[in-house]
């Protein structure tokens with residue numbers, strides 16, 4: 001069982017916000033630049049298919065995912081636009097990708113050699129579209145040596161029945177930082193690698209959200225637009241957004257139990273909260289099994305526009321908050337989002353948990369249903 005529909009804890013996704021975030025970026029790009037919406041990891045926890053459909057309406061021309069499985073979910077849902085798998089796909093799955101017109105990332109020549117043998121065993125397949133990854137300094141996947149890249153490009157050139165050399169790309173490690181020294185080194189390395197190719201493929205791409213927002217001169221002819229789709233500043237707070245991004249995700253729950261405790265009474269595992277006087281305590285049906293981390297203990301939620309502290313340890317499925325007074329069971333609680341004049345942003349949650357908003361968004365489990373506005 002994945003989703004708890006019969007529990008008053010839910011994520012709300014503002015599709016209009018997603019539309020705006022994509023549309024604004026698309027308007028800024030040169031006309032012939034493709035915008036591939038990065039919808040991996042269930043669209044950063046926002047829901048793969050609904051997000052993909054909104055992005056398409058807003059002008060996305062293709063999609064990036066992390067795995068072949070994610071790409072197949074898009075294809076099964078009649079998403080016909082180009083899809084690029086950003087991670088390494090097992091070579092045994094090359095024929096599936098080719099048959100579904102899904103583009104794969106390739107980071108070494110041997111993969112292509114093995115894929116050739118496998119693809120040749122399945123007659124009638126269209127050529128498999130591949131994007132060569134260049135590791136210009138991310139240290140994750142990709143060619144680092146010009147000779148190996150050139151040999152692979154030549155291999156692709158001589159195997160056009162099996163492969164369509166569709167793209168070449170790199171990924172930056174520091175595009176979201178103020179100091180551009182390392183970023184510039186990566187740019188130079190990528191440019192030098194591309195320069196050795198006898199012929200450029202259709203797509204040359206470097207830009208994640210941060211690069212497309214703050215290094216507009218570098219967007220080349222495709223951007224891989226990810227976290228900004230969801231209205232989140234890729235840099236956290238280090239760099240200011242060139243245009244307002246609108247957060248798309250809110251997280252709500254409600255009070256399911258309210259009680260008064262007295263001086264000396266403890267709350268939750270370890271009894272880390274001990275009341276000094278009479279207190280009203282509300283219980284919420286959300287916990288670390290939902291992705292609301294145990295280290296969120298001590299943070300606040302919004303109730304009736306007022307901040308209320310999470311007291312005691314966050315449990316697996318429940319947590320407790322200190323109420324200003326007795327409040328009725330069923331009172332709405334905002335964990336991420338706006339209530340009255342106040343707002344708890346994903347960034348605030350991430351800061352409190354000593355992590356990045358990406359991790360908070362992706363960490364919200366499928367047990368929490370997503371409602372689409």
Ligand code: PLP
Nearest residue numbers: 038086171208209224225226227
């Ligand atoms: N490109 C690659 C290769 C990635 O791995 C990612 C995300 O991790 C992205 C693009 C999108 O990055 P962002 O969400 O920061 O826009």
